[in-house]
Amino acid sequence: MIKILFLSENINLIDKYKKIFTKNLYNYNAISDWKLAIDSIIADNPDIIFLDADNENIKDLNKKIKQVCENAIIIFVVNSKIDKELLKYANAFVTLDMSEDLITSTVNVNLRMKNALEMLSSSNKDLADSLYRLNALYSTSSQFAGTLDKDKLIKYMIEGIDKALSFSLTCTLSLCNEEPVLIINSLYDLSDELISAIKMRTILNFNSVFDGENAPFDIDNLKIIKYIKYPASRFTFTLFQYDNMLAKISLGDTNFGFIEIFKENPFTPEDATCFQTIAQQVALPLKSATLYQELIETNAKLEKLERLKSEFISIVSHELRTPLTSIKNSLDILGSGRCGEVTQSAEKFLSMAMRNVQRLSGIINDLLDLSKIEAGKMDFNFAAANINTVIGYVKSALSEVAKSKGINLITKEAPDMPETKFDAQRLEQVLTNLVSNAIKFTAENKTITISSKLVNASEIKINDIFQPEIKNLNGDYIQVCVEDEGIGIEEKDLLRAFDKFAQIENSLSRKAGGTGLGLPIAKQLLDAHKGAIWCDSELNKGSKFYFIIPLV
């Protein structure tokens, strides 16, 4: 019901208006003593106040009324002529001679205006609230995007929710790290009993949020981190009567925890949407942060492994070489006859021991080479040279060995071979390995041929299984081929020949006294030259090993 207060010392006037407004079902109240006016207004909070303008203190009174009741409509009752000075003080004016209808319609118009204004102000407030929340959401999202630190993400989420909803208390269970943590952000301090109750509540919440799953912690071992805004005051158990909301923080199968929020005033549906949005938004960056952390941990593990590998190689090269040197030296001294005459059978066993020392030393060198190349620590010395020179060196170095086995070692170098850039020492190592292998697997009276020629990548004919080795190559290359008439290699073993792990198990290479690492090393060395190595073989007929290096 509309409350009307009529202020006048004029009893007749009071009565006249009383008749108008009681008839129209208004709550009409009149005061003739000005001194009581303010107290009455404070107590009643009327919608419309009529002021009899026939009072010399009307301006003062009007000011006081505005102070205690700013929303009331103030209507001055004046003589037919309005004092211009009064115009700015009132919402409306009625004159003494106005008809009853005119007075009621003036009141109604002003009431409608008042309602409209109130509605406008309220929607303005809603709009401002939404804008503020949107702002909080936006700035929180920006913060989420700026970090991969899980604890910081949780902190930003709580701050964002506080900014948007201004809570009394939030309890955030974070499962982001190995140990579950309950983060309590509270306006006021909490007693130990209240904390215990909150912990208990967290366990119950865990059950409901994660579908009956048991909490991976209990009241006694749940770690608490407390942030209290005003530590001088304390919450009581009435806290649990506050309005509250709960949101799960998870993405797919990954659960990061949940957040419960308490507020003295009830939450609106918009608050709930905002709260859930922020809790959902933090899950994705938390997932990224988790993956990032795993990546860092894996990297650290890999680095450690790499370090262990280097240390191992260091041990292999140093700790094995030193005792090997002592063995070799002793054998040398014994074999030289400096310690007395060496019998024929003693010499047989001495040379057996020597051979195996050489072999062991070769294995250590190969291992060291391979790991150096793999670690990218092998130094190459690329210089312009002619590959035929390398072929010449290898032939002169190995022709004695070949001859002693009754093998014919010949070379067919392409004439006018152009120079190109390569590491001569390394390619000599490759070619020596290929020819030594050929000698090992070739019988008496057979021939081994080393040849060189210029080829274009497009015209290289190659066994299908090695096709991937050359598929990215183009342009001109220098090709070297070592052809033997030995025992050959089965097709299924061809690819394995260049695989260090497979070859190390190969009994054939063991029987022939090799380390088995020669070909894998050759492959790595040619990779470093941006070249390729492959082979072609027929069982019991012979093998052809090819390598190419680019012509630059």
Next chain:
Amino acid sequence: MKKILIVDDEQDIVESLKFVLETADFACYCAYNGEDGLRLAKEIVPDLIILDVMMPKINGYKISRLLKYDAKYKNIPILMVTARSQDEDKLIGEETGADEYITKPFELDEVVKIVEKYLK
């Protein structure tokens, strides 16, 4: 008789080097760690030093540097023995002043040849 100082923490290696060098008519002095090696080098002022790289207390590189920067000893040829370990590889680029390098395992006859090259 020319004096040769052999410094290596591996006694067996020292033993075999001593044997072949004495057979080749050199007087051998031995030390089994860097500290003793450096002290002995200054005491006896040998005609040549065979020096292992990896040794406890003072490594071969350090000894070589200390001797080569001292006018009194800088003319003594130093034959450095390395096992090509990674730690040594890192040091190889550094200036040590050694005159020759040999890698373990080495040929005893080769060592004798090198020694003779410097002393005869």
